[in-house]
Amino acid sequence: MIFVNYSCFMDKTKPRIPKVKDPADGLAAVVALRRLADRLEDATVERAMREGWSWPQVAEALGVTRQAVHKKHAKRLIAVGVELRRRSD
């Protein structure tokens, strides 16, 4: 029987998760994280569509409905000139 000590393979340095002490900082971080998620979504959906992803694929990857992702991004992507795939493609 072989015993493996998994802790040998783990990174010994503990991840340093900063503790937010001031509620003002914590609340501002919540706002900023939401905004980061929105900006990341805009940038990444745009990139995916430029690379030929379809709406259903993007929707499934984001875990939302196709209608939701279309409603949120279609107008902007058309305005910035991204060629969108038709459903039949």
Add this chain to the structure above:
Amino acid sequence: MIRLTKEARDVVERAGKEARTIASGSIEAEHILLALAGREGTAAQHILASAGLAHEALLAAIEQEFEQSLASVGVLVGEFDLNAQADSSKGRLGLAASARLVLERALAVAKRRCDNRLEPIHLLLGVLDAKAGTVPRMFALAEVDVADLAQRAEAALPATG
């Protein structure tokens, strides 16, 4: 009855464009501030510029607050690709709670003084009076003397009447 002047309406409209340019889904207090700094020929713009808060400086301060707030929970913005094309579609953005509060406070200033016109300077006072959120935090980070700005804005209010 208090009416928004042409300049004040311009500022609100411009705030929508500012929000869109920095990829925000709604108009926040900081977008009204950016719009105030961008509307030439107003006392509000003059006061902001003389405090070193021209449009570009404010944009930088907003970004700094964003990065700082994320850094406090260990997130580094530099590690993300956030380069989406700015939204140029035409639809109107709604006012977020922070922007509504700015308008409410601006109106309260006008009411208190019996002004029947709401000018950009009232809006500036509404922005400067924000107690929490992005605006006071970005001012703190940029070491802006908000009390001094507010005092100068008060002094620039139109003659009562």
